[in-house]
Amino acid sequence: MIAEPTKVKEQKxxxxxxxxxxLAPYVLSLGLFVGAIxxxxxxxxxxxxxxxxxxxxxxxxxxxxxxxxxxxxxxVLDAIMIWGMDLQVENMGQFIGVSILTSLTFMxxxxxxxxGFGNPGRLLAMIFxxxxxxxxxxxxxVELTNNFFSHVHPFIPMTYSVMGFRQxxxxxxxxxxLTASIVFLTGCIIVFNLLLxxxxxxxxxxxxxxxxxx
Numbered sequence: 001m002i003a004e005p006t007k008v009k010e011q012k013x014x015x016x017x018x019x020x021x022x023l024a025p026y027v028l029s030l031g032l033f034v035g036a037i038x039x040x041x042x043x044x045x046x047x048x049x050x051x052x053x054x055x056x057x058x059x060x061x062x063x064x065x066x067x068x069x070x071x072x073x074x075x076v077l078d079a080i081m082i083w084g085m086d087l088q089v090e091n092m093g094q095f096i097g098v099s100i101l102t103s104l105t106f107m108x109x110x111x112x113x114x115x116g117f118g119n120p121g122r123l124l125a126m127i128f129x130x131x132x133x134x135x136x137x138x139x140x141x142v143e144l145t146n147n148f149f150s151h152v153h154p155f156i157p158m159t160y161s162v163m164g165f166r167q168x169x170x171x172x173x174x175x176x177x178l179t180a181s182i183v184f185l186t187g188c189i190i191v192f193n194l195l196l197x198x199x200x201x202x203x204x205x206x207x208x209x210x211x212x213x214x
Contacts, residue, residue, distance in 0.1 A: 024087060025165030026138025028077065029158045032103045033129050035073050036110040041122065043069075046115045055201030062200075063193065066107050074103035090171045094178060098164035101185040105157050108192040116199045132158035160184040 045066070048058050078099050081087040089095045109128070113121035135142070135149040136158035142150055153159055164181030167173045 025162040028165055029161040033106045036106040037125055039069055040110050040114045045111050055204035059197045059200045066111055070103040070107035071100055074099040089169050091168050094168035098168050102161040105185045105188045108189055112192045112196045132156050136162050138162045157188050
């Protein structure tokens with residue numbers, strides 16, 4: 001009673017090999033967002049390759065390229081992390097699915113900002129990235145951050161990409177976490193595609209009006 005008044009019984013809900021694995025969801029999300037910014041800097045997403053017949057045709061031509069690029073980026077990153085860095089993943093299907101959804105979400109967000117606002121849009125994308133790094137809870141629990149980040153936390157995509165990666169890697173958060181991640185990221189893909197489509201339709205109409213005036 002005096003020497004050992006209590007006994008600790010430990011039961012692990014999941015197994016995370018080391019600190020690097022704990023940070024992997026955060027770093028994966030960061031890498032996919034930076035990849036989206038880099039692609040939009042090198043690829044002329046704001047300019048049609050040929051004269052588009054309509055704003056919808058212009059959007060679809062870019063959508064196919066962006067979809068393929070974002071998907072391939074996610075798959076290449078997954079392959080490097082799993083076979084090159086020996087990342088331990090409990091559920092491979094969930095991991096690949098979350099990575100593709102995350103890559104698509106970030107790609108369409110950055111593309112919308114780039115097409116809609118030009119170079120200031122790229123700056124906004126960088127600011128949004130910094131905001132997500134602080135508010136996603138990827139490095140430290142969001143409870144340890146200030147009130148601003150705590151309030152922003154539920155409304156940013158990186159929160160849900162980190163959550164989805166953690167569930168896929170360690171299955172420690174439960175099925176609800178994966179569902180929330182998939183629903184939120186899919187919603188972002190749809191919303192920002194609609195905004196991108198609307199932007200391209202408006203830009204096409206403005207170009208047509210300028211031609212008519214000329």
